[in-house]
Each structure stands twice: as structure tokens, then as C-alpha cells.
Amino acid sequence: MTPHFSSSNDDDIHKHALPSAKSSLLFHSSFPAKNSLHSLPLAHANKPSDFCCLRSSLPITMLAMARKVKSVSHITVGEFFERHGENLKLDPINSTSGFERKIVEPSVNRPGLALAGFMEHFAYLRIQVLGNSEVEYLNTLEPETRQQRIRTLCEAQPPCIVISRDARVHQDMLDICEEFSISLFRTPLNTMRFINSATFHLEHDFADTTTAHGCMLDFRGIGVLIKGKSGSGKSETAIGLVERGGALIADDHVKIRNVNGELTAFTDDFSRGFIEMRGIGIINVTNIYGLGSIRPDAPLDLIVNLRPYSDLNQVDRLGITRETENILGVDVPCVDIPVAPGRDTARLVAVTALELQLRRLGYDMAAEFNNRLSEKLAGKDFSSPFTTNY
Numbered sequence: 001m002t003p004h005f006s007s008s009n010d011d012d013i014h015k016h017a018l019p020s021a022k023s024s025l026l027f028h029s030s031f032p033a034k035n036s037l038h039s040l041p042l043a044h045a046n047k048p049s050d051f052c053c054l055r056s057s058l059p060i061t062m063l064a065m066a067r068k069v070k071s072v073s074h075i076t077v078g079e080f081f082e083r084h085g086e087n088l089k090l091d092p093i094n095s096t097s098g099f100e101r102k103i104v105e106p107s108v109n110r111p112g113l114a115l116a117g118f119m120e121h122f123a124y125l126r127i128q129v130l131g132n133s134e135v136e137y138l139n140t141l142e143p144e145t146r147q148q149r150i151r152t153l154c155e156a157q158p159p160c161i162v163i164s165r166d167a168r169v170h171q172d173m174l175d176i177c178e179e180f181s182i183s184l185f186r187t188p189l190n191t192m193r194f195i196n197s198a199t200f201h202l203e204h205d206f207a208d209t210t211t212a213h214g215c216m217l218d219f220r221g222i223g224v225l226i227k228g229k230s231g232s233g234k235s236e237t238a239i240g241l242v243e244r245g246g247a248l249i250a251d252d253h254v255k256i257r258n259v260n261g262e263l264t265a266f267t268d269d270f271s272r273g274f275i276e277m278r279g280i281g282i283i284n285v286t287n288i289y290g291l292g293s294i295r296p297d298a299p300l301d302l303i304v305n306l307r308p309y310s311d312l313n314q315v316d317r318l319g320i321t322r323e324t325e326n327i328l329g330v331d332v333p334c335v336d337i338p339v340a341p342g343r344d345t346a347r348l349v350a351v352t353a354l355e356l357q358l359r360r361l362g363y364d365m366a367a368e369f370n371n372r373l374s375e376k377l378a379g380k381d382f383s384s385p386f387t388t389n390y
Contacts, residue, residue: 154182212256215251223300225302240344333356
């Protein structure tokens, strides 16, 4: 069975051409000769602090990347059972005639009010779960009333019905569900645990997905997607990160899904742990570096683009600007790293990941340097915790 996809372009992606940090800051690698402040772009500033711009005043550069997005409109009951029946401990207790019914909402509903006869706003498109309360309530009804309430529930045509806690099912429910071709399942899980687990699986089934070309790794808790042209050294960089304690998620074909605004990268099971290296071929990372060198998935926190060294002058050298790439409606930090013979690219990517981790903890090294430079130009003394006076 295959999921039902619809493809669309990510229309929310836009590209904005913004000035580089070099044109905004006084200090850069080509610092002018002494007494030549008049040649700087900000020399007309009225006060010394105007020479430096703070991080908060710099816009974020958005990188555009048109990509195909797969959206799931529905899955069938049979697909749900095939994928998650084992984890949810589902046991079908009637025929499979209802396996072709469609689940179109990634959620679960308890039909207590519906069984009581109140059908207004009944969430009939969701999987229906009967827990102890619903089952015991049906037990208190007269047989004729019970049959009528179950029939009313089934006439709403829900995708399927699940009985939690292995509760005993009345023959009335079996017969009526069979009459309407509605699949009936039993699970030993308690009601809330089943609802939480089923909702988790459904959200993943219905999540928008896309693909990217590159190598995906988890390095010290930061999910890094390494991209670049063919032959730029993505695989070699990935192996270097694995040797430094990283874990490989995917090589070449990376799948990305958006669940509640959080991006997760993964790959197909058959290719997990394998990576292709030019001149060597396909290698199994697990066999060489151990089981800790791979992971099934990881959050996508950072994108690193490996660029030719000839593009060095086009790369931000200060770290003030914050470039991002929009993937499935989520802005992901993006960094360009020039590649050249002799450069330890894996080390550079590792430092980039750790720098992002520091930012998340509230420490921005580029902003700190910018503030120090502002104080210096303003004629103020600053004390550094790393400076010792002898």
C-alpha cells in the first residue's frame, strides 16, 4: 500500500538581496590604513557608536530554494494498521472489509457524547476510541437502546473504531460494525496512551515532506545538513564528523518532514548507514565506526553549503548577518564554507555547529566583538574576563 501524496511548490520562499556585512561594519579584513577613516562607508556618522551596527539592526537574509513538497491528503485504515499496528498493539476483531476506508484527519476522538445521543459537531472523520467510560456506559443501556446508539455512531461513517484496555465487546457492536464495513480493533493499551501514540504516528504520516541532496548528520546534538556541488567533499566531511563523534543520518538523498513546525531529517531504511566516497565506493559506516555512528533521524538545525574557494569574497567573514533557508515554511540557519585543498572542512563544520549551540544558549561571539569595537571607537575602556594584568 502506498501513501496518497499531492505535490506543490513551496510558495513561501522568497529571495532578498541584501548588502553584505562588510558594507555595514567599520571593521573587516581589509581595514584601511591609519588616519583614513574618511574612506569608510560610515565615516559620516555623528558619533563613534554609529560606526558599528548591532546584530539586532541587521536583517536576516533569506535564501530561496524551490523544491517539491509532498502533502498527504489521506491514508487508509489498512495502511494505518500495516504501519503502526504492531506498535499500537492493534488486534482486528472483525473482517478487513473496512480497511479501504480513508483517514483524513491526523487525530483521534472519544465518542462519549455521540454514544449519549448528542451528534452535533461530532468528529466523524477521526479514528474513534472507546475507553472504559464509553464501554461501561454502553453496558448500562438496554439492549435496544445500545444497538440504536451504536448504529447512530456507525451511520456517521467513521474510519474505524478502537476498543482500548482489551475491553469486552458486545456482539451488537461486532454485528453493526460488520454491517457498515467499519473495522473494529482491540488494544491492551490504556486509552490515553493509545491516543497519544496514535496521534504521534498520524502526525508523522500526514506531515509535509520534501527532499534535499547532501549529507545529514547529528553532531553533538546539532542536526547538520551538508550541501554542495558534486565533488565538493560532502562525504569526506561527513566521515570527518563521524570520526569526531557525529552520527550519520543520511547520505545523498535526505528526506525532511515538518511536524508541528519542527523539521526532522531521515532517510529510507534500506540506505541507512551507507555512504559513498569517491575512489573507495560504498561503505557501511556502522561496520567501521560502530553502532553509535548512525541514527534513524535528527532535527534539522543547520545547513552548511560547501562552496569553491574562488567564492571566498562572496562569503560572510564576520558572522554578523544571519542567513537562513526556508524549508517547508521553517527558516533554518545557513552558512557558506569555502572549500580548498588543505582545509580541514570537517573541523570548520564542527566549529560552526558548536557556534550555533552557543547562540542558542544566548552567547553570540560576533555580537560581543561588535560591542567591544563600538566601545573602543567611543573611547571607552572595556574589561575582558580573559585578560590578565601583570
